[in-house]
Amino acid sequence: MKILITGAAGFIASSIADAYLKIGHEVIIVDNLSSGYMSNVNPMATFYNLDICSIELDKIFASEKPDIVNHHAAQISVPLSVKEPLLDAEVNVKGLINVLNNCVKHNVKKVIFSSSGGAIYGEAEEYPSSENCPLKPLSPYAINKKVSEDYLYYFKHQFGLDYTVLRYANVYGPRQISHGEAGVVSIFIEKLLAKQQPFFYAYPNEPEGMIRDYIYIQDVVAANVKVLDTGSGEAFNIGTGIETTTGALYREIASQLQSDIKPKIAPARAGDLHRSLLNCKKANTVLHWQPQYTLEKGIAETIEYFRTKK
Numbered sequence: 001m002k003i004l005i006t007g008a009a010g011f012i013a014s015s016i017a018d019a020y021l022k023i024g025h026e027v028i029i030v031d032n033l034s035s036g037y038m039s040n041v042n043p044m045a046t047f048y049n050l051d052i053c054s055i056e057l058d059k060i061f062a063s064e065k066p067d068i069v070n071h072h073a074a075q076i077s078v079p080l081s082v083k084e085p086l087l088d089a090e091v092n093v094k095g096l097i098n099v100l101n102n103c104v105k106h107n108v109k110k111v112i113f114s115s116s117g118g119a120i121y122g123e124a125e126e127y128p129s130s131e132n133c134p135l136k137p138l139s140p141y142a143i144n145k146k147v148s149e150d151y152l153y154y155f156k157h158q159f160g161l162d163y164t165v166l167r168y169a170n171v172y173g174p175r176q177i178s179h180g181e182a183g184v185v186s187i188f189i190e191k192l193l194a195k196q197q198p199f200f201y202a203y204p205n206e207p208e209g210m211i212r213d214y215i216y217i218q219d220v221v222a223a224n225v226k227v228l229d230t231g232s233g234e235a236f237n238i239g240t241g242i243e244t245t246t247g248a249l250y251r252e253i254a255s256q257l258q259s260d261i262k263p264k265i266a267p268a269r270a271g272d273l274h275r276s277l278l279n280c281k282k283a284n285t286v287l288h289w290q291p292q293y294t295l296e297k298g299i300a301e302t303i304e305y306f307r308t309k310k
Contacts, residue, residue, distance in 0.1 A: 001025050001026070001067040001068055001228070002025070002026045002027075002028065002064065002065065002066045002067050002068075003020050003025050003026065003027055003028070003066060003067065003068045003069070003070060003228075004027075004028040004029075004030065004060075004061075004064060004066035004068070004069045004070070004108075005017050005020075005027060005028070005029050005030070005045075005069075005070045005072065006029075006030045006031065006052050006069070006070070006071050006072055006073035006099060007030075007031055007036065007071075007072035007073030007074065008027075008029040008030075008031055008036075008040075008041065008045070008070075008072065009029065009031035009033055009036025009037055009038060009040050009041050009047075010031065010035060010036035010040065010072065010073075010175075011036075011040075011171075011173075011175045011176045011177065011183075011217070012072055012114065012168075012171055012217065012220060013029075013070065013072035013073075013114075014036070014040035014041065014042070014175060015173070015174075015175065015217050015218070015220075015221050016070060016072070016220075016221050016224045017029060017041075017042050017045055018042050018221075019221045019222075019224070019225055020070075020225070021042055021044050021045065023225065026046075027042070027044070027045040027046070028045065028046045028047075028048070028060070028064045028066060029041060029042075029045045029046065029047045029048065030048045030050050030052065030057070030060060030073070031047070031048075031049065031050075031073065032049060032050060032051040032052075032073075033049060034051075035076070035177070040175055046064070048060050051095075052073045052091070052095035052096075052098060052099055053090065053091070053094055053095045053098055054098075055098075057098055057099070057102055058102055058105070061102040061103075061105070061106040061108075062106060065106060065107075066106075066108055067108065067109050067110075068108065068109060068110050068111070068112065068228065069099060069103055069108050069110075069111045069112070070111075070112040070224065071096065071099055071111060071112065071113050071114065072114045073091075073095060074091060074092050074095075074114070075087060075088050075091040075092055075141070076141075077141070078119060078139045078141045078142070078269075078271040078272070079269045079270060079271055080141075081139050081140035081141035081144070081271070082139055082140060082141075082270040082271045083270075085140035088140045088141055088144055089140065089144055092141070092144040092145070092148065093144050093147055093148065093151075096113075096148050096151060097151060099111075100151060100152070100155050100161065103155075103161055104155065104159045104161055108161065109162060110161075110162040110163060110164070110232075111152065111155075111161060111162070111163040111164075112163070112164050112166065112224060112227055112228075113148065113149070113152055113163060113164070113165045113166070114166055114168060115145045115148065115149055115165050115166065115167045115168070115235065116141070116142060116145045116167060116168060117129070117167030117168055117169050117213075117237045117238065117239055117276075117278045118168065118169050118170050118212065118213070118273075118276045118278075119137060119138075119139060119141060119142035119145065119273070119276070120135050120137055120142050120145050120146055120149075120167060121133050121134075121135060121136065121137075121276070122135075122136035122137050122138040122142065122273065123136070123138065123273060123274060123275075124136075124275075124276070126279075127275070127277060128213075128241055128277040128278055128279040129237070129276075129277065129278055129279060130237070130279040130281070130282065131167070131235050131236065131237055131282055138271060138273065139270075139271035141271070142271075149165055149235065152165065153233075156233055162232050162233065163232075163233065164227040164230075164231035164232065164233075164234060164235075164236070165234070165235035165236065166220075166223055166224065166227065166235075166236055166238050167235055167236065167237050167238065167278070168215065168220060168238050168239070169212070169213035169214065169215045169237070169238065169239030169240065169276070169277075169278050170183070170184075170212045170213060170214050170215065170239075170276075171183070171215055171216075171217055171220050172184075172185035172186065172214055172215075172216065172217065172298065172299075172302060173185075173216050173217030173218065173298060173301070173302050173305075174217065174301065174302060174305035174306075174309075175217075175305075176217075176302075178190040178191075178306075184200065184246065184249065185214070185249065185253070185299070185302060186302070186306070188200075188249070188250055188253045188254075188263075189253055189257070189302060189303055189306045190306060192253065192254060192257045192259045192261060193257065193306060193307065195259075195261065196261075197261055197262070197263065197264055198250070198261075198263050198264070199263055199264035199265065199266045200246045200247075200250060200263055200264075200265065200266065201246070201265075201266050201267065201268045201269055201272060202246065202265050202266070202267075202268060203267075203268045203272075203274060204267075206274070207247070207265060208245040208246065208247035208248070209245050209246025209247050209249075209250075209265075210245070210246055210268070210272060210273065210274055210275060210276075211243050211244070211245055211274070211275035211276065211277060212244055212245075212246070212249075212275075212276055212277075213239040213240055213241065213242065213243070213244070213276060213277045213278050214240065214242075214244050214249065214295055214298070215238060215239050215240055215291060216291070216293035216297075216298030216301075216302075217298075218292070218293060219238070219240075219291040219292055219293055220238055222289060222292070223236070223238045223283065223287065223289050226287045226288070226289050227287065230286070230287060231286065231287060234282075234286070236280075236282055236283040236286070236287060236289075237278040237279060237280045237282065237283060238278070238280065238283060238289075239277070239278035239280050239291075240278075240280070240291050240295075241277065241278060241279060241280055242277075242295070243275075243277055244295060249295075250263050252295060252296065252299055253299055253303070256296075256299055256300060256303055257303065
């Protein structure tokens with residue numbers, strides 16, 4: 001099949017592109033390089049440097065005629081979405097609508113959409129949260145993920161455009177950026193490798209930090225392979241279902257790096273959830289998917305990447 005992937009110069013989608021190419025699919029990448037890197041782009045893929053909001057996207061769809069679109073291009077920072085909600089909506093809603101309009105116009109069979117299980121449920125009523133948990137987003141980023149899922153449902157009902165939503169837990173692994181509002185795993189690793197003191201965010205009276213569900217990138221990649229031909233019109237949580245506090249995460253990384261540097265605690269940011277944990281039984285049952293990486297193994301592979309990258 002021919003698969004167009006948006007955002008595949010970035011951390012998650014570039015790894016998905018590699019996997020699709022490895023199993024024989026043709027891959028087209030659309031990325032404006034605002035947060036991604038050409039070094040992540042597989043040379044076997046066809047690359048277009050373009051913003052997903054651009055009217056020029058129509059020409060790419062007309063020329064390439066993809067069978068499937070895997071949509072990962074996004075504004076990914078929760079704190080930035082709180083600070084600049086219009087920017088978040090511009091990229092995460094308007095950009096998606098532009099992609100979906102082109103999918104309908106050019107007869108794309110299916111869209112795979114990356115949503116956020118780590119944000120969309122808010123301070124969840126059901127814990128761990130299944131896909132049936134009420135969606136109560138507490139940041140513009142999470143609100144726009146919910147809106148995006150609603151648009152996918154509408155486009156399927158109105159135009160017959162098939163889709164699958166993958167609601168990710170906190171994804172980590174090689175290629176994750178470690179600056180700005182990036183993933184805490186890569187930040188901890190790079191700081192400790194440089195023998196610098198990291199800090200992490202915590203609410204008062206919760207010195208261990210927030211509870212999260214950390215999922216290794218290759219497990220996320222495997223889910224994106226599974227849903228190429230299954231999961232029609234459904235949303236699936238993609239996580240481990242295992243609680244990890246920020247403090248426990250830090251100790252695992254520090255232990256593997258044999259570092260005795262102690263972190264500094266900083267106040268929680270606007271939009272930070274106290275806890276987030278996913279129930280992934282639906283993905284296990286329907287997709288026959290389950291995570292293969294323990295936190296220890298995933299951290300080890302991520303450390304190896306950061307040790308050796310130039």
